[in-house]
Amino acid sequence: MKYNPRVSSSRRKSRKAHFTAPSSGRRVLMSAPLSSDLRSKYIVRSMPVRKDDEVQAVRSTYKGREGKVVQVYRKKWVIHIQGCKKLTRPVKLTETDSSQNCFDLRCGDPKLTQIGTGANLNPSWT
Template sequence: MKSNQTPAQIHRIRPTLGAHQKLKTLVLHILSPYINAFTFHSSFRLRSATSPKKPLTPAAAAATTTVTMKYNPRVSSSRRKNRKAHFSAPSSLRRILMSAPLSTDLRQKYNVRSMPIRKDDEVQVVRGTYKGREGKVVQVYRRKWVIHIERITREKVNGSTVNVGINPSKVVITKLRLDKDRKSLLDRKAKGRAVGDKEKGTKFTAEDIMQNVD
């Protein structure tokens, strides 16, 4: 390991060495602790790598089993790719993304959780500065991802009045404007939700169990 001699003592022991050799000796003396430590760790890693490994027990093997996740090459988790897809989405996709949840009464009535918001729906703001305000949707501004609600306005510096944009996720729909297409969409969503609830529930009914017992 590290030598007990100082550089000055080394110089006195070897007075006949040249300047180049003295410099080399001094550098080796300073770096010798690091060289010895590096050699020790390298030999330890080599012994660890070449030493035979003990076989794993069944429990340990089960614990170290790797699980392969599903991977879809068309789906990215990149932040910038998702932001680009969001802000460059066409109007047809923005319609779906600008959905709002239904109120508790409507959810129980139609068995539907949310719907794409549209003009003439009646909504209530549940979060934000205008929490508690109710009104009819006068415009769905898809370019800015907001909706305009009647009586939720502000006054500009020049005295004119403009609507305040509200994010659809900050409101609940209290009354739907129903037409043929909207009713068809409600029916489709309700059927899909019913099938999903049935699959998540019990796989067998009481009648099926009694038949198996017989």
């Protein structure tokens, strides 16, 4: 049942708002749930994923794998995680190609296990 008269319950309008959302809106929509330790520490259920965070794949073919977030690609709605990459043929990776050695997850698949130490780490609500 719809309670807020300002929000449309139309499927078409909801999909349009989702897929045409600006980058600032996608940041919030691409939030990931926190692990139980972080949930008790920060007293919130989910936070936007940022570079240098540690995440664990909860769904998809990479289920159970952990890795560090290399890039949050908001335009494609994916998060690039450092780790294994699906390769079509055997390729010898060098140290310069280490940035390419990552896999991408959809925004609903990861769970935050550790928050990276960045410049914007001090949230106002802690």
